[in-house]
Amino acid sequence: MSFTEHRALGRTLWExxxxxxxxFERTLAEVGGSRAVWFIxxxxxxxxxxxxxxxxxxxxxTEATLTHHLNALELRALVTRTRDERDRRIQRIExxxxxxxxxxxxxxxxxxxxxxLVTAVGGxxxxxxxALDRLAAAADADHEAVPSPLAETHHDIxx
Amino acid sequence: MSFTEHRALGRTLWExxxxxxxxFERTLAEVGGSRAVWFIxxxxxxxxxxxxxxxxxxxxxTEATLTHHLNALELRALVTRTRDERDRRIQRIExxxxxxxxxxxxxxxxxxxxxxLVTAVGGxxxxxxxALDRLAAAADADHEAVPSPLAETHHDIxx
DNA sequence: TATTGTTATACTCTATAACTATA
DNA sequence: TATAGTTATAGAGTATAACAATA
Numbered sequence: 001m002s003f004t005e006h007r008a009l010g011r012t013l014w015e016x017x018x019x020x021x022x023x024f025e026r027t028l029a030e031v032g033g034s035r036a037v038w039f040i041x042x043x044x045x046x047x048x049x050x051x052x053x054x055x056x057x058x059x060x061x062t063e064a065t066l067t068h069h070l071n072a073l074e075l076r077a078l079v080t081r082t083r084d085e086r087d088r089r090i091q092r093i094e095x096x097x098x099x100x101x102x103x104x105x106x107x108x109x110x111x112x113x114x115x116x117l118v119t120a121v122g123g124x125x126x127x128x129x130x131a132l133d134r135l136a137a138a139a140d141a142d143h144e145a146v147p148s149p150l151a152e153t154h155h156d157i158x159x
Numbered sequence: 160m161s162f163t164e165h166r167a168l169g170r171t172l173w174e175x176x177x178x179x180x181x182x183f184e185r186t187l188a189e190v191g192g193s194r195a196v197w198f199i200x201x202x203x204x205x206x207x208x209x210x211x212x213x214x215x216x217x218x219x220x221t222e223a224t225l226t227h228h229l230n231a232l233e234l235r236a237l238v239t240r241t242r243d244e245r246d247r248r249i250q251r252i253e254x255x256x257x258x259x260x261x262x263x264x265x266x267x268x269x270x271x272x273x274x275x276l277v278t279a280v281g282g283x284x285x286x287x288x289x290a291l292d293r294l295a296a297a298a299d300a301d302h303e304a305v306p307s308p309l310a311e312t313h314h315d316i317x318x
Numbered sequence: 319t320a321t322t323g324t325t326a327t328a329c330t331c332t333a334t335a336a337c338t339a340t341a
Numbered sequence: 342t343a344t345a346g347t348t349a350t351a352g353a354g355t356a357t358a359a360c361a362a363t364a
Binding site (some may be wrong): 034062088 | 358
């Protein structure tokens with residue numbers, strides 16, 4: 001029974017992502033991570049952010065949400081926050097030794113997971129990326145005002 | 160700067176879905192809907208569920224979560240719940256007149272949105288579906304115990 | 319005044335476990 | 342005992358608005 005003349009592309013995309021994401025979250029949970037933490041860690045390791053605002057934008061969340069996550073990470077002693085000497089408004093966020101180790105574990109798990117996905121897709125990878133980019137562009141078409149997270153590093157950072 | 164030898168397939172998939180989903184949620188919100196409500200409405204309209212348990216499985220959520228959503232829908236007078244005469248454990252869920260009208264509005268919005276996505280992808284639709292299916296299968300490979308939601312109606316129902 | 323980040327609060331979606339009603 | 346569904350509770354992730362500290 002179908003309610004539309006087209007197949008359910010948005011829904012298929014949603015469900016595929018749900019399945020993939022749940023598997024990914026399970027994988028990360030096994031090494032003490034989560035998707036949100038993984039994205040934040042990657043952005044931290046890349047060291048391409050000047051402020052928490054930048055970092056939040058890179059991760060694709062608000063500043064308040066980032067603070068929320070950083071609080072948890074600091075509580076777990078995985079990162080430290082120290083005020084910048086020259087501009088005390090700015091927090092400098094750094095991995096602790098333990099945090100760096102956690103990052104390495106999560107990186108290994110995420111890399112292995114990604115490799116599995118890439119292998120599954122086979123040779124059509126560029127075609128898939130092109131299709132996904134067209135989907136995102138089409139969805140955003142009505143709403144240029146809303147910035148798409150990580151647009152500039154799209155595809156360039158580990159999973 | 161890249162931390163993996165492969166491009167970030169899982170992440171690209173995630174971000175694409177985020178962008179598409181956010182646009183979809185905005186579209187639905189304009190007609191008083193949400194993704195969860197839309198999925199539930201579709202399952203209701205299809206009338207292929209015997210119990211709430213079935214319905215929850217079709218939508219891909221737990222019974223408790225479904226109850227949560229049905230409470231909200233009943234409060235908004237979009238659905239009614241009546242006990243089955245022959246087995247009073249069973250709730251029969253039906254659209255109210257208003258609920259049916261809401262469904263029609265949401266259907267129209269979702270169909271238009273889906274058409275936009277399909278148009279954007281162009282002629283590669285089957286290739287894209289195949290790639291997405293391979294991704295879901297690969298992600299699930301480690302975790303056969305976890306049932307993927309809507310496996311049987313995959314692709315067969317409106318967005 | 320503008321910027322950086324935090325706090326307070328709340329919302330949505332989700333789940334688990336204990337429970338009630340019915341069979 | 343088993344099944345259908347609800348309630349109570351909680352947790353993760355997210356956001357907005359008001360705020361404090363600093364520039």
